[in-house]
Amino acid sequence: MRKITPQVAEIVERFPDLHPPFAAQAAVVESNRCLNCFDAPCTAACPTHIDVPRFIKKIATGNLRGSALSILDANVLGASCSRVCPVQVLCEGACVMHRYNKQPIAIGRLQRFAMDAFYASDGVLPRKNAEERPQKIACLGAGPASLAAAAELRQRGYQVTVFDKHPLPGGLNTYGVAEYKLPLPDSLREIKLIEDLGVRFRFGVEIGRELSIDEIESQFDVIFLGIGLGVMHTLDIPGGNHPGVIDALQFIADYKTGRTTGIHGKAVVIGAGNTAIDAANAAMRLGAKSVTLLYRRTLGHMSAFDFEYEHAKLEGVTFHWLAQPVAVHANEDALSSIECMRMEIAADGSLHSVADSNFHIDCNIVIPAIGQSPLLDLLAQCSEVRLVNGRVAVDRATGQTSNPKYYAGGDCVNGGREVVDAVADGKRVGIAIARSLEATHV
Ligand code: SF4
Numbered sequence: 039m040r041k042i043t044p045q046v047a048e049i050v051e052r053f054p055d056l057h058p059p060f061a062a063q064a065a066v067v068e069s070n071r072c073l074n075c076f077d078a079p080c081t082a083a084c085p086t087h088i089d090v091p092r093f094i095k096k097i098a099t100g101n102l103r104g105s106a107l108s109i110l111d112a113n114v115l116g117a118s119c120s121r122v123c124p125v126q127v128l129c130e131g132a133c134v135m136h137r138y139n140k141q142p143i144a145i146g147r148l149q150r151f152a153m154d155a156f157y158a159s160d161g162v163l164p165r166k167n168a169e170e171r172p173q174k175i176a177c178l179g180a181g182p183a184s185l186a187a188a189a190e191l192r193q194r195g196y197q198v199t200v201f202d203k204h205p206l207p208g209g210l211n212t213y214g215v216a217e218y219k220l221p222l223p224d225s226l227r228e229i230k231l232i233e234d235l236g237v238r239f240r241f242g243v244e245i246g247r248e249l250s251i252d253e254i255e256s257q258f259d260v261i262f263l264g265i266g267l268g269v270m271h272t273l274d275i276p277g278g279n280h281p282g283v284i285d286a287l288q289f290i291a292d293y294k295t296g297r298t299t300g301i302h303g304k305a306v307v308i309g310a311g312n313t314a315i316d317a318a319n320a321a322m323r324l325g326a327k328s329v330t331l332l333y334r335r336t337l338g339h340m341s342a343f344d345f346e347y348e349h350a351k352l353e354g355v356t357f358h359w360l361a362q363p364v365a366v367h368a369n370e371d372a373l374s375s376i377e378c379m380r381m382e383i384a385a386d387g388s389l390h391s392v393a394d395s396n397f398h399i400d401c402n403i404v405i406p407a408i409g410q411s412p413l414l415d416l417l418a419q420c421s422e423v424r425l426v427n428g429r430v431a432v433d434r435a436t437g438q439t440s441n442p443k444y445y446a447g448g449d450c451v452n453g454g455r456e457v458v459d460a461v462a463d464g465k466r467v468g469i470a471i472a473r474s475l476e477a478t479h480v
Pocket residue numbers: 071072073074075078079080081090091132133134135143145
């Protein structure tokens with residue numbers, strides 16, 4: 039599909055897997071631990087409802103292709119989800135083994151085992167309907183929600199085109215997830231499966247600039263908005279626009295695509311979400327002398343998962359709580375320090391700065407990870423698509439917006455959740471679009 043540059047290959051080498059894959063025998067042993075629960079709480083806990091006992095049983099009996107097809111039937115991005123899902127709070131968190139004080143079944147690693155075998159054997163995704171249908175669907179954005187919707191619709195014979203402003207597909211899977219969780223080539227390999235179904239991709243196309251919404255509306259029967267969120271919030275303090283201040287998503291995209299192959303000196307990351315943790319870990323692995331993560335509240339308020347926090351500590355990241363950045367300082371072109379103010383939390387939970395508490399942390403790069411804005415400019419051009427608090431308002435069951443020609447799913451609707459939530463949205467909405475088209479074009 040796309041060539042992997044030597045720089046990307048080097049990054050893949052330097053960021054080995056966080057959870058190495060199972061060897062074949064270990065996968066069989068682990069799959070035989072599964073109790074095949076009839077009510078499968080693991081399946082209920084998966085937003086895409088993968089039939090977990092079914093795919094695990096197939097691994098146990100040596101039917102790896104059947105296992106992978108069971109996964110793909112529920113989740114076309116089953117490979118990336120096996121790597122990036124917070125399984126501790128989803129399927130594995132729900133596994134009945136916890137009730138018996140035993141380790142939960144390693145569902146994520148087994149899923150990865152089946153999917154790796156599928157891709158290694160050049161597996162293809164079967165169509166659900168051999169008939170070609172003339173209706174055209176545009177999917178805006180090439181992230182997980184759009185890819186899942188595109189796959190559902192194409193498998194039913196519809197003509198689907200995915201548009202994205204980036205040169206590569208995958209959205210956050212390709213550009214925004216830490217390399218040691220999901221290497222860029224693995225994200226692209228998975229998307230080739232969808233391309234092979236006959237989904238067309240148009241890259242480097244910014245809707246509203248290179249191609250107008252009017253043109254899309256006139257050329258397509260249905261438009262799916264899977265545009266995710268927009269740029270990260272900027273650091274709005276003196277010195278916050280210095281070139282040594284690089285937002286976390288840009289920082290992660292730069293090293294994943296080989297534009298950044300190392301950093302020198304000390305790094306400070308601002309924020310307390312999973313993206314902040316991914317950026318902090320990456321900075322360590324890219325050679326930073328030290329990485330300090332600043333957060334204005336405390337550990338208990340962090341939005342990152344506990345296991346992400348524990349992992350960052352193992353990587354060597356230092357955490358500095360109750361610290362609010364107030365200025366970035368530079369010596370000529372190079373950053374020298376970030377100035378912070380101490381914060382305190384009152385009994386009623388409100389946050390206050392402590393007078394005369396300013397202090398400096400030496401640093402050479404600052405990486406803010408302080409949230410993303412919605413793509414309001416683009417959404418404002420979509421005729422009669424209603425927004426609520428900057429998110430696209432949809433019918434929860436179908437994903438249809440206030441304009442019946444438009445549907446939406448993923449981060450632009452939910453404000454930013456897990457990859458698997460976006461896949462679940464895209465799949466559900468893709469099925470709803472197909473049903474609607476079948477009902478109106480008999
Ligand atoms: Fe297997 Fe655990 Fe799911 Fe039961 S809950 S089917 S033991 S993975």
